[in-house]
Amino acid sequence: MTDKYAVIGNPISHSKSPFIHSMFAQQTNQDISYEAIEAPLDGFADTIARLRAEGYKGCNVTVPFKFEAFKLATQRSGRANDANAVNTLIFEGNEILGDNTDGVGLLADIEKNVQYKLFLKDALILGAGGAAAGVMWPLFNAGVGIIVANRTLEKAQALAADFEGAGTVYAKRYEDLEGLSFDIVINATSSGLSDELPPLPDGLFKRGSLAYDMMYGKETPFLKFARAQGASVISDGLGMLVEQAATSFALWRKVRPDTKPVLEALRAL
Ligand code: NDP
Numbered sequence: 001m002t003d004k005y006a007v008i009g010n011p012i013s014h015s016k017s018p019f020i021h022s023m024f025a026q027q028t029n030q031d032i033s034y035e036a037i038e039a040p041l042d043g044f045a046d047t048i049a050r051l052r053a054e055g056y057k058g059c060n061v062t063v064p065f066k067f068e069a070f071k072l073a074t075q076r077s078g079r080a081n082d083a084n085a086v087n088t089l090i091f092e093g094n095e096i097l098g099d100n101t102d103g104v105g106l107l108a109d110i111e112k113n114v115q116y117k118l119f120l121k122d123a124l125i126l127g128a129g130g131a132a133a134g135v136m137w138p139l140f141n142a143g144v145g146i147i148v149a150n151r152t153l154e155k156a157q158a159l160a161a162d163f164e165g166a167g168t169v170y171a172k173r174y175e176d177l178e179g180l181s182f183d184i185v186i187n188a189t190s191s192g193l194s195d196e197l198p199p200l201p202d203g204l205f206k207r208g209s210l211a212y213d214m215m216y217g218k219e220t221p222f223l224k225f226a227r228a229q230g231a232s233v234i235s236d237g238l239g240m241l242v243e244q245a246a247t248s249f250a251l252w253r254k255v256r257p258d259t260k261p262v263l264e265a266l267r268a269l
Pocket of ligand 1: 240
């Protein structure tokens with residue numbers, strides 16, 4: 001019997017996840033279906049209840065429901081607890097298991113696909129929403145020093161406060177970045193959606209630096225800025241999307257798909 005999975009978000013029509021998971025399934029001979037489901041903004045829990053009643057085995061969760069998914073999970077992985085957000089749910093009997101694969105997805109993309117070494121680098125993370133929360137501990141544990149900057153300073157401060165006792169992560173406003181430079185600058189804001197750029201100063205990119213935008217599908221103002229400012233390595237977030245999906249797939253199906261042909265197929269579209 002075909003096992004059912006889905007990605008839940010709002011909006012969701014743009015999602016590439018059904019394409020990615022159908023390629024994974026073909027490659028690994030798994031009999032699954034995977035669809036994109038738009039939940040009403042106040043209807044995430046009801047949507048999950050319906051999927052469970054209909055026998056779905058699990059789902060991915062995207063904007064804006066990752067925090068709600070975290071609360072709904074009855075058991076959470078360490079990665080989910082680090083992020084306070086969940087992007088992968090597994091339905092097992094009465095339990096809803098919650099995990100977060102965004103961080104491992106970003107790390108796999110940077111180290112394997114982009115081939116940029118993270119260890120002992122310093123990074124500036126722009127944004128303090130769910131995406132930033134999901135990647136900060138994995139980056140920190142990979143030996144990266146972190147400054148997090150956000151339009152709403154309090155949200156960046158809350159993320160940085162999580163690291164007290166483990167190390168120092170600084171929270172800053174964009175205007176406090178003047179005079180600083182980094183090996184890695186990651187845009188984890190959704191500013192690209194509205195073709196905007198956070199107010200960044202000149203000189204942020206060190207020689208040999210990586211500019212990474214978690215958005216994909218278009219040349220964002222951040223990527224244009226990074227090119228103009230001389231960042232050496234530039235990447236969008238398509239590889240992260242495929243890598244986080246591969247880890248979700250492996251959690252559900254206990255088989256790890258090869259991401260390379262899927263990323264190539266998406267790039268060719
Ligand atoms: P959230 O809504 O949780 O957070 C949005 C963040 O962007 C906040 O920090 C917000 O600042 C900031 N922001 C929004 N608009 C602007 C702007 N015009 N100028 C400056 N800052 C702005 O979203 P997520 O964190 O979940 O997602 C962020 C981005 O990452 C999205 O584009 C998403 O598509 C992408 N993403 C990509 C993934 C991938 O696999 N490639 C995985 C996850 C996310 P404030 O707090 O001040 O409102």
